[in-house]
Amino acid sequence: MLRPLLLAAGRSRTLKRVAMNVPWTRQVVARFVSGETIAECLSTVRRLADQGLYSTIDFLGEDTTTASQADHVADVYVELLRELRAAGLSEWAEISIKLSALGSQLRGGDAIALDNARIICAAAKLAGTTVTVDMEDHETTTATLDAVNQLRRDYPWTGAVVQAYLHRTVDDCRALATPGSRVRLCKGAYAEPATLAYQTTSAIAISYQECLRVLFAGPGIPLVATHDPAMISQALAILAEEGRTPESYEFQLLLGIRPDEQRRLAAAGHRVRIYVPFGTDWYAYFLRRIAERPANLTFFLRALVSRGKSDPGHG
Numbered sequence: 001m002l003r004p005l006l007l008a009a010g011r012s013r014t015l016k017r018v019a020m021n022v023p024w025t026r027q028v029v030a031r032f033v034s035g036e037t038i039a040e041c042l043s044t045v046r047r048l049a050d051q052g053l054y055s056t057i058d059f060l061g062e063d064t065t066t067a068s069q070a071d072h073v074a075d076v077y078v079e080l081l082r083e084l085r086a087a088g089l090s091e092w093a094e095i096s097i098k099l100s101a102l103g104s105q106l107r108g109g110d111a112i113a114l115d116n117a118r119i120i121c122a123a124a125k126l127a128g129t130t131v132t133v134d135m136e137d138h139e140t141t142t143a144t145l146d147a148v149n150q151l152r153r154d155y156p157w158t159g160a161v162v163q164a165y166l167h168r169t170v171d172d173c174r175a176l177a178t179p180g181s182r183v184r185l186c187k188g189a190y191a192e193p194a195t196l197a198y199q200t201t202s203a204i205a206i207s208y209q210e211c212l213r214v215l216f217a218g219p220g221i222p223l224v225a226t227h228d229p230a231m232i233s234q235a236l237a238i239l240a241e242e243g244r245t246p247e248s249y250e251f252q253l254l255l256g257i258r259p260d261e262q263r264r265l266a267a268a269g270h271r272v273r274i275y276v277p278f279g280t281d282w283y284a285y286f287l288r289r290i291a292e293r294p295a296n297l298t299f300f301l302r303a304l305v306s307r308g309k310s311d312p313g314h315g
């Protein structure tokens with residue numbers, strides 16, 4: 001019940017204005033967001049690299065309403081990639097982009113977003129790293145996968161994302177399981193209708209496992225994005241059965257969520273990549289993290305009342 005409400009709140013401009021103007025929300029948000037600047041983000045990437053953890057960096061923002069805003073997002077990514085290379089961190093970090101931030105919701109937006117994504121991919125190639133295209137709500141699924149296919153003609157390392165809660169996703173996995181294809185499998189973070197998406201935890205888990213089997217049986221590179229212990233165990237069993245070597249798959253987790261598990265998987269010899277968001281436009285991302293775990297809401301409200309005492313944390 002709470003989840004759709006929180007996700008709807010994530011789309012409200014009024015609530016966004018209120019939340020972003022409350023100084024102490026920042027301390028709560030800091031658990032999930034690396035900072036506001038490229039320098040803060042790179043210092044998080046370095047800290048993670050020191051622990052043997054890779055990063056995928058997201059410049060926050062999905063509310064792009066003008067072409068100049070979209071160009072600005074592309075410019076920030078290009079600068080980020082330049083600084084990543086200058087800092088000698090290209091080996092440790094790739095980037096994640098959202099087509100909505102790059103202009104896909106504008107008139108003629110698919111072409112605008114694709115042009116911006118191409119600029120970013122060219123900068124990533126120069127920096128010696130890769131790009132993954134995040135998946136947003138179901139209205140964008142087909143266009144996003146089309147854009148990935150187009151980007152892959154010039155940049156075959158472009159990563160796709162699929163969401164196990166959508167009925168279509170097992171078929172998408174079959175289509176994406178091609179040689180070298182980097183595919184991030186997540187459960188899905190948006191409120192989707194029952195006609196298109198599984199609604200129960202168990203149905204989503206079954207779909208996730210089916211997708212894992214398809215991706216690991218194929219010649220691509222599955223990127224297992226979950227914090228769910230049952231999904232992680234399944235992936236570990238399947239990758240052992242398939243005789244996968246550590247460079248042929250990844251585990252991916254979000255910054256600030258189950259950090260002990262992040263380190264445990266890395267220590268066991270798996271490649272682990274952390275999703276590292278940065279920027280000032282954290283509101284919608286933050287609300288999705290709250291919606292995934294109601295306990296975060298309690299923590300958030302407690303912090304509001306106590307003016308931001310620090311989180312005791314959980315692994």
Ligand SMILES: Cc1cc2nc3c(=O)[nH]c(=O)nc-3n(C[C@H](O)[C@H](O)[C@H](O)COP(=O)(O)OP(=O)(O)OC[C@H]3O[C@@H](n4cnc5c(N)ncnc54)[C@H](O)[C@@H]3O)c2cc1C
Nearest residue numbers: 134135186187188189225226227228252253254275289292
């Ligand atoms: C690297 C990465 C990239 C992603 N990219 C996308 C994307 O492009 N598009 C998209 O729709 N979604 C994306 N997601 C989000 C994803 O779809 C899920 O919403 C999110 O990962 C929660 O699902 P879960 O598999 O962790 O399982 P859940 O069943 O939600 O969680 C399992 C356990 O993990 C812990 N946990 C999970 N979420 C939280 C949280 N917010 N706070 C604290 N603890 C938590 C809890 O212990 C929980 O019991 C991404 C997730 C990851 C890890």
